[in-house]
Amino acid sequence: MELPTINKKRIVSLLKEGKRLDGRGNYEFRNIHIETGISNKAEGSSRVKIGMTDVIVGVKADVQEPYPDHDDEGTMIVGMEFSPAAGERHEIGPPKMDAIEIARVVDRGIRESGFINWKELCIKKGEKVWCINIDIYCINDDGNVLDASALGAIAALKNSRLPVYDKKEESVKFGELTDEGLPLTEHVPYTMTFYKVGEGYLVDPTLEEEDASEARLTFSVSAPKKDKIIHAMQKGGEIPISEVELDVMLDKVEKIYDDNFVKLATN
Amino acid sequence: MITEKEIAEEKTERKLVVPGELIVSGDYLPGDFTRKEGNDIIANRYGLAEISGRFVKIIPVSGVYEPRRGNTVIGRVNDINFSGWIIDIGGPYSAFLSIMESPRFINKMNLDEFASVGDVLDLKINTVKKGGIDLTLKSKGLGKLDGGRLIKINPHKVPRVIGRGGSMINLIKEKTRTDITVGQNGFIWINGDLEGEKKAEEAVNLIAQEATTEGLTDKIEKFLGGKDKWEVH
Numbered sequence: 001m002e003l004p005t006i007n008k009k010r011i012v013s014l015l016k017e018g019k020r021l022d023g024r025g026n027y028e029f030r031n032i033h034i035e036t037g038i039s040n041k042a043e044g045s046s047r048v049k050i051g052m053t054d055v056i057v058g059v060k061a062d063v064q065e066p067y068p069d070h071d072d073e074g075t076m077i078v079g080m081e082f083s084p085a086a087g088e089r090h091e092i093g094p095p096k097m098d099a100i101e102i103a104r105v106v107d108r109g110i111r112e113s114g115f116i117n118w119k120e121l122c123i124k125k126g127e128k129v130w131c132i133n134i135d136i137y138c139i140n141d142d143g144n145v146l147d148a149s150a151l152g153a154i155a156a157l158k159n160s161r162l163p164v165y166d167k168k169e170e171s172v173k174f175g176e177l178t179d180e181g182l183p184l185t186e187h188v189p190y191t192m193t194f195y196k197v198g199e200g201y202l203v204d205p206t207l208e209e210e211d212a213s214e215a216r217l218t219f220s221v222s223a224p225k226k227d228k229i230i231h232a233m234q235k236g237g238e239i240p241i242s243e244v245e246l247d248v249m250l251d252k253v254e255k256i257y258d259d260n261f262v263k264l265a266t267n
Numbered sequence: 268m269i270t271e272k273e274i275a276e277e278k279t280e281r282k283l284v285v286p287g288e289l290i291v292s293g294d295y296l297p298g299d300f301t302r303k304e305g306n307d308i309i310a311n312r313y314g315l316a317e318i319s320g321r322f323v324k325i326i327p328v329s330g331v332y333e334p335r336r337g338n339t340v341i342g343r344v345n346d347i348n349f350s351g352w353i354i355d356i357g358g359p360y361s362a363f364l365s366i367m368e369s370p371r372f373i374n375k376m377n378l379d380e381f382a383s384v385g386d387v388l389d390l391k392i393n394t395v396k397k398g399g400i401d402l403t404l405k406s407k408g409l410g411k412l413d414g415g416r417l418i419k420i421n422p423h424k425v426p427r428v429i430g431r432g433g434s435m436i437n438l439i440k441e442k443t444r445t446d447i448t449v450g451q452n453g454f455i456w457i458n459g460d461l462e463g464e465k466k467a468e469e470a471v472n473l474i475a476q477e478a479t480t481e482g483l484t485d486k487i488e489k490f491l492g493g494k495d496k497w498e499v500h
Contacts, residue, residue, distance in 0.1 A: 001343055001355050001357060001419070001454075002343065002345070002355070002385075003385070004343045004385055004386070004416075004417050005383075005386055005387070006386075006387055006412065006413070006414060006415060006416055007416045007417055008385075009414075010415075010416045014461065019461065021465070022465075023465070
């Protein structure tokens with residue numbers, strides 16, 4: 001069922017007082033639970049739960065020809081799908097707009113932050129490079145799938161081992177993993193999404209809060225040293241976000257990172 | 268499988284079965300959601316098997332809402348057309364509330380003055396036909412639900428939420444000081460203050476979760492904080 005008007009009214013009026021239905025603060029995440037290495041066929045995998053939202057991420061590595069304008073750099077493809085079991089609004093079939101957008105935002109966060117050292121994924125310049133496939137599969141949708149997907153992608157990449165590459169035969173021996181992890185840098189792009197609901201803002205919405213929101217803005221933030229860097233942003237929803245509102249969100253980015261992601265980054 | 272001995276001792280407590288499971292074999296008749304294969308009675312649905320005399324039936328504990336005539340349901344207006352409202356009641360077919368079924372006069376040109384898209388109504392099922400469900404507002408206590416909010420549980424857990432003679436729901440209403448309307452389709456409307464609503468929602472979800480356990484009323488009473496302990500300010 002789509003969101004009834006009375007539920008939206010209740011969410012908006014509570015947010016005016018700085019309250020939420022589940023008693024959380026505006027800028028507080030639900031419990032984040034991360035499990036890695038859940039698939040024995042993938043090079044790396046993870047399962048992320050944020051509250052009831054549940055996302056599975058798998059990483060596969062393959063060897064292919066590089067793009068001509070980046071002939072010494074590896075490549076990456078991110079795919080995202082909703083399982084029909086994720087919720088009544090998701091049907092079987094090719095990914096829809098929402099899933100494609102999530103895949104692109106996750107892709108951009110990882111790409112623009114330089115989380116993966118692309119040069120080190122080159123096997124032979126102009127001929128053979130590693131291609132990293134990240135597949136995200138949402139098995140339960142209770143809001144904020146975007147942040148969960150981005151988190152899952154990072155966890156799966158950190159969990160990944162490259163498969164054995166046979167230089168003589170120029171082929172990948174799938175199933176045999178080396179001890180070598182992916183060449184990752186310290187720019188870990190954690191993603192946070194602000195939702196504008198009525199006159200207020202919140203992060204990590206439940207499905208009801210997500211339905212009640214009219215605009216959202218996603219930040220990909222990393223903190224390699226002490227300072228935090230915003231690598232990518234994405235605006236969604238129907239209504240515009242003003243300069244003043246953007247300032248409000250930018251003020252909160254560092255605090256949300258410190259409150260929610262620092263403890264994840266140390267693990 | 269339920270043994271002959273258990274039946275003889277009248278120990279036919281409801282037993283949880285899964286589709287394809289052998290419930291009982293012998294001279295029995297298949298009832299709701301069961302089938303007969305040779306001498307065996309097999310389950311068609313996930314639920315509680317019950318044997319009364321020679322008759323075997325299953326009370327399902329999962330699945331979608333199956334609309335029945337006379338059910339009181341809660342629905343959301345999905346669309347408005349020239350002769351009434353199209354209502355989502357969470358069932359397998361679409362439901363329709365005709366303008367004729369409203370207890371008071373409604374201007375045909377301004378249907379959304381009474382209920383617009385997104386509004387929540389308490390309704391009764393008039394008829395269930397092949398093409399869809401016809402709803403009515405012509406009964407006591409039906410109409411638009413203002414304020415509060417709507418939550419959903421599995422429709423098969425609704426009898427437990429209401430309790431015998433409404434005992435469970437009255438307990439929750441009393442303890443949390445909220446107004447609650449339960450639809451047979453699993454939608455529950457709660458109206459009260461924030462704390463009360465939250466507590467009531469948690470209680471309802473707890474009942475739905477532990478619907479098959481015994482001594483549920485005591486558990487819920489304990490959850491709600493015993494007698495007069497839990498106060499809403």
